[in-house]
Amino acid sequence: MRKVVNNGAIPLLCASCEGRSTGVCSALDCDQLVELAEASRKTAAKSGAALLGEAERIDRYANILSGVVKLTKTLSDGRQQIVGLQFAPDFLGRPFRSESTLNAEATTDVTLCSFPKDAIERMMRESPELERRLYRQALNELDEARDWMVTLGRKTASEKIASLLLMIAHHVGPSTVAGRNSARFDLPLTRADIADFLGLTIETVSRQLTRLRNDKIICIENNRLIIVPDLRRLNARAGN
Amino acid sequence: MRKVVNNGAIPLLCASCEGRSTGVCSALDCDQLVELAEASRKTAAKSGAALLGEAERIDRYANILSGVVKLTKTLSDGRQQIVGLQFAPDFLGRPFRSESTLNAEATTDVTLCSFPKDAIERMMRESPELERRLYRQALNELDEARDWMVTLGRKTASEKIASLLLMIAHHVGPSTVAGRNSARFDLPLTRADIADFLGLTIETVSRQLTRLRNDKIICIENNRLIIVPDLRRLNARAGN
DNA sequence: CGCGGGTTTGAATCATGTCAAGTTAAGTGG
DNA sequence: CCACTTAACTTGACATGATTCAAACCCGCG
Incomplete structure (x- = not known):
């Protein structure tokens, strides 16, 4: 595993990270950031790439560093509906569930910073700050979903x-x-x-x-x- | 304020409560339950009664003990959309926001157990258990909202x-x-x-x-x- | 130059909305 | 117990917004 320097300040990897100040990472202190950074992985995906399939096992969560991700659901006969758009620096993933109920796909080229599921879940237990941050994002997504229900329905x-x-x-x-x-x-x-x-x-x-x-x-x-x-x-x- | 007997066990008020075992209260221990019970208030509302108006100040949260509550949004020209249905023992309220962005109305006769906003928020800070419970409900509501987006759209x-x-x-x-x-x-x-x-x-x-x-x-x-x-x-x- | 994906445009069709009568069921008061 | 009222629901005829099917267009690329 890649070594991340910890000089008492934030990890090098995170220092220049776009998600550091506004993403979920902003809820973490230096030690936690270091711990997470050790297990993190920056990845890039081309527009159109599938990031997560319906009914697929979830083993990593991710921060969106740049680009746009669409969340979709599909009916058995192929009709499709986008149920959410996520922009940087949103958190991608559904805690407390081991299987995805939707598809995630890059609609533009995206860069992600991903973490193992259990690392996040452990830190969530240790850091109410982090859990609250995720809770807030879930509530925001809920508000957005409800706004779209009005748009879709009426x-x-x-x-x-x-x-x-x-x-x-x-x-x-x-x-x-x-x-x-x-x-x-x-x-x-x-x-x-x-x-x-x-x-x-x-x-x-x-x-x-x-x-x-x-x-x-x-x-x-x-x-x-x-x-x-x-x-x-x-x-x-x-x-x- | 009403006194609630605490014999080391759960408060009398809660002992027979439908929400006790399955609602958010299940995340609380005896002391917390007692504290919350002191500030709680059981209320009944007739079918059709408005429980919460859009842009209204939120100062209480509530557990639904029985009945069904609809959450609605309205466009300026009167078109209306129900964006959620809540059944007992759901938790009613939107933490981290002082103004409601939707209307809540009883669609059947309902009974509620309501608490002051700040009591819940204090307990949320003290009890990660409770916060997690609410987080989970928010995620469930999000899943449901997204399922309905498919229904509405496709x-x-x-x-x-x-x-x-x-x-x-x-x-x-x-x-x-x-x-x-x-x-x-x-x-x-x-x-x-x-x-x-x-x-x-x-x-x-x-x-x-x-x-x-x-x-x-x-x-x-x-x-x-x-x-x-x-x-x-x-x-x-x-x-x- | 032609090829293919994404997009636009047109004409016909269909699902749902609109408007207007009815019907049913549950009160309410005589 | 029976008119009368009212709200919720059903049904029909018609209008219309969105889909469907088909064709053309645009533009980057080999």
């Missing part, structure tokens, strides 16, 4: 699209914002992904996107780069 | 109805089951509630229910009592 196709764009704009952060009310970002999802997320077909997604473009609510460049000149107008379309 | 109206009946059959428990594969239960929801839960209209709900009845998958008595002679056939209709 919004029209165009409202769904607008809501998704808005959500992504928030998640990529207020980076690339000129004047607080505009946004500009690369879609981390294909049309098919968007359809799976919103419970629509790719055709409907496409049509609604061109509608938003025709109405000058958004500009689309290269099919993937989205520019929102006025987030308030987009918000009005989202039905909130 | 299932047809009749599959939605079948899924809901199945879910309720599971929740009321294997009580009233003759031979493991049949079920018989009172619907704790009106047609309007069902519609709000499944993202449908009451008319569609009604039509699909009569379709299931015509196909002999279910019997409906008094509009509320549902009998499922063969759960497997219902399951086949649910699209799993």
Whole structure:
């Protein structure tokens, strides 16, 4: 196993880590960080790579360092639904369960920092801080899931699209914002992904996107780069 | 404040409590139970009573002792979506947040055992057991929410109805089951509630229910009592 | 240059929503 | 015990938003 230097400060590996300040690791002190770092592994995955299969055994958890991961569920006849999107520095994994109930797949190139399941679970028992941090993330994911239930159940196709764009704009952060009310970002999802997320077909997604473009609510460049000149107008379309 | 006898055993109030063995209280030891019992309050609410409003201040949490509670969200134009159903002995409340982001309403007559927010939060800090118990419930609710996202996004109206009946059959428990594969239960929801839960209209709900009845998958008595002679056939209709 | 994945667009179809009557069941008061 | 009211539910006819199927488009890449 790789040696990690502990000079009384945080491990070298973590010093430059994007997840250090905002991810679950922020709940750990130096000693714990060292311990975890010893067992950790940085990995990269290409867009489209499966990270976790339904009914697969879980033996590692991971922090997302960069990129976007989609969580999906599939019905027996192939219909698919994305049930969550995770952005850096989210924690990936479902404690207290040995089998996954969903699929995780990279929708962009991603980098992960993964740990053995039992290391995390031991530290959770020792550190209420860590457990609380994970508990909070679970509650946030629950809030998000419930927001999406409203979107899925009660919004029209165009409202769904607008809501998704808005959500992504928030998640990529207020980076690339000129004047607080505009946004500009690369879609981390294909049309098919968007359809799976919103419970629509790719055709409907496409049509609604061109509608938003025709109405000058958004500009689309290269099919993937989205520019929102006025987030308030987009918000009005989202039905909130 | 009411005095609770502590003879070294569990408080009298809790001794006969339905939530004692299975609810969050099961994570507490005698002393903690006594402490919580001192601040607790048993209340009853009629079907239809609002328990918690959106954007309302949260100052108490509660255990559901009996009955069913619906959690709803509403769009500005009045469209409503049920984002969760809670059955006894679920814990009602959203830790780490002072304002509610949803409405809670009794869909049947319910009895609750409520506690001040800060009492729970203090005990959570003192008892990792309790925090873990709540964390687990949050994860379960998250799993359920994600299952419903699939239902809302990808299932047809009749599959939605079948899924809901199945879910309720599971929740009321294997009580009233003759031979493991049949079920018989009172619907704790009106047609309007069902519609709000499944993202449908009451008319569609009604039509699909009569379709299931015509196909002999279910019997409906008094509009509320549902009998499922063969759960497997219902399951086949649910699209799993 | 052609090939393939991702995307857009069009026309026809279908599931669900909308609107409008009915029906049933449970009170309520005479 | 019987009209009357009311809420919840069912049913029908019609409208419409989204899907389906089919074709064309775009663009990077070998």
